[in-house]
Amino acid sequence: MLRLLLVLMLATPPMLQAADRVQVRDGINLNLRAAPSTTAEIIGQVTAEDRLRLLDQHRDFFYVTSEAGQQGWVSRDFVTLQPETAPPTETETPPGADAPPAEPEPEPEVVAESKPTDHPVETAPVSDTVDALQAELAALQIAHQALQQSHARLEEEHSTLLVDFAKLRQSQREAQREASSTEVEVDLRDNPYVVAALALLFFLVAFLAGMNWQLRRTRKRYGGLRL
Numbered sequence: 001m002l003r004l005l006l007v008l009m010l011a012t013p014p015m016l017q018a019a020d021r022v023q024v025r026d027g028i029n030l031n032l033r034a035a036p037s038t039t040a041e042i043i044g045q046v047t048a049e050d051r052l053r054l055l056d057q058h059r060d061f062f063y064v065t066s067e068a069g070q071q072g073w074v075s076r077d078f079v080t081l082q083p084e085t086a087p088p089t090e091t092e093t094p095p096g097a098d099a100p101p102a103e104p105e106p107e108p109e110v111v112a113e114s115k116p117t118d119h120p121v122e123t124a125p126v127s128d129t130v131d132a133l134q135a136e137l138a139a140l141q142i143a144h145q146a147l148q149q150s151h152a153r154l155e156e157e158h159s160t161l162l163v164d165f166a167k168l169r170q171s172q173r174e175a176q177r178e179a180s181s182t183e184v185e186v187d188l189r190d191n192p193y194v195v196a197a198l199a200l201l202f203f204l205v206a207f208l209a210g211m212n213w214q215l216r217r218t219r220k221r222y223g224g225l226r227l
Helices: 002-011 126-190 192-221
Strands: 021-024 030-033 042-046 052-058 061-066 071-075 079-082
Touching: 042 071, 052 071
Parallel strands: none
Antiparallel strands: 021 052, 021 079, 030 042, 030 071, 052 061, 061 071
16 A cells, blocks of 8 residues: 555656746737637737736646736746745636647747737747748759759650651652652653654554565565665
C-alpha cells in the first residue's frame, strides 16, 4: 500500500500556482475566449497593460481574470507566467473546463497593434508565412523545369517535322519530273505528224528492202548481168 501511494505521488504532475501572474507580450491584442478553443466565442481582448491572474490551465490555454473582474481563456503561446510571492488565493471554477470542445491545433490569435475592434483580425506567424512562400517557390521552380523540358521536346519535334517536310518536297519534285517526262512521251505518240512521219519512214525502209531483194533476184536470173 505504501509503495502504491509513493508511485502515485511520483506520477502526479506538479500543479500550477493559481496566484501566478500572466503577462501578455508587448504589441499584441490577445483575444479572450469563453472556452479553451480557438473556435470559441471571443468575449474580449487583453493587452500587456492588463494585470492578469492565472486561475486554471487546460492544454494550451490559460484561464485568467483581470483586475476589472473579466475572466476568460487565452492562448499560452502569447503570454508569459510571472510567479508571485503572495500566497495563492481561492480559485474559481472556470466555465467550459469540464467538457472542452474538440479543437484543432492551436492557431495564433495575434492581430496588428491597433485599437480594439469588434471583429479582431488574427494573423499567422511570420515563420508560417515564410514556409508557405518557400513551398510556393519550390513548386514554381518545378513547374519551370517541366516547361523547359516541354519546350525542348517541342523543338525536337519541330526539327523532325522540318526534315520530313523537306523530304516530302523532294518527293513531290521527283514525281513532277516523272509526270512531265511521261506527258512528253504521250504527247509525241499522240501527235499525228509524228505518226505519219514514222509510217512514211517505215514504208521507205520496206520499199528499199523490197527493191534490193528484187535486184538480187534479177541478177541471179540473168546470169549476173549488170543493169
